[in-house]
Amino acid sequence: MLDLIECGPDALAAVRALMAEADAGQNADAIVPADTALNAPIPAPRKNVLCVGRNYAEHIAEGDRAQKQNVGVTEYPVFFTKPPTAVVPPGGDILIFPTVSTNIDYEVELAVVIGTAGRNITKADAMAHVFGYTILNDISARDIQRRHGGQYFKGKGLDGSCPIGPWIVTADEIGDPHDLNIGLTVNGEQRQDGTTKDMIFDVPTLIASLSEGMTLEPGDIIATGTPSGVGYAMEPPQFLKNGDRIVCAISGIGTLSNTVRTV
Known part of the structure; x- marks a missing residue:
């Protein structure tokens, strides 16, 4: 690929x-x-998967409520990464390491795959650099995030924490990436149900911001954030457990299904 x-x-x-x-x-x-049986569309990314945090207003609000804080919408996108060793194929296992984390959560996200290299890409030119789109589940260890001062990398970089798939839909097949239904179920229960039109920073903005002084290359993957409905913000919190079946769905792309496994 x-x-x-x-x-x-x-x-x-x-x-x-x-x-x-x-x-x-x-x-x-x-x-x-x-x-x-499908592998991840890009099973071994050459670089870390690039991710965006806090990109849906309702998700920001639920997170602020759960953590009793008031960060709100940031002026610029929040970025972090997930290592290639985190990638999981469709049907693969989302791993839980009980001695490391007991607060494993989910986040369905639209992922952008870069097709043409560029640095300092303008918003006007950004979409010409997109090869296509896929689904990504940003599995997150919330307790690790808190333990390390709220920074994202360690809590979102564990093995088995980045299911991607089931395939890449080329950009010409997606009329508007900002008008897609996006949702997630756990054991058939709807947890997340949103639309990509609610992104705070749209795809051109994310590409332009990321590429400032940093080259984006063919095959780079950008996860664009998640809507509300995550487990840690529920009352009481609902974290993933062994045997749970997680299904992510985005209109125009399909579904990405994975099962949680304790190791």
């Missing part, structure tokens, strides 16, 4: 031609059986 993204529009056109032959029955080797 990284090679395909780096090779640009001509390579993507060649893949589409192969799939057209498959649809016409001329190239059976290009057909993927329905029961094929």
Whole structure:
């Protein structure tokens, strides 16, 4: 996939031609059986996954209530990262390490995949750098976040904390990434139910801000934040436990399903 993204529009056109032959029955080797187990679309990102915190107003409000604080909306985007070792495929296990954390939470997010490299990208040019979109579940160890002074990296960087998938939908197939339904269920119970139109900082703003003095490269993944409904903000808090089934859904992309496993 990284090679395909780096090779640009001509390579993507060649893949589409192969799939057209498959649809016409001329190239059976290009057909993927329905029961094929999928890997993460980019199973080994070359860099950390880039993430955005506090990008939906209702999520900010619920977090402030739960933590008895009043940070509110920030003037600039809040960024953190998740290491490549955190990536989990569709159907893979979300890991819980009980001796490390007992407050494991979920966050469904629209993820942007960069297609064309750039630095100091303007908002006006930002969307031309997008290859496509996928779903990401930003699994978070809330107690670790608090333990380390509220910073995000350690609490969001554990192994098994970054399910991604089920595939990348190319940018031309998504009319408006800011008008997608986004939600998450735990064991069939709806926990998150929102729309990407509620993002505080939209995709062009995030790309422009991230690329200031820092090169974004083909295959870079940007998770754009989560709507309200996270477990730690519920009364009482509802953290993930062994055997829970988490399903993330974004319209136009599909669903990403994973199961929690204690190790």
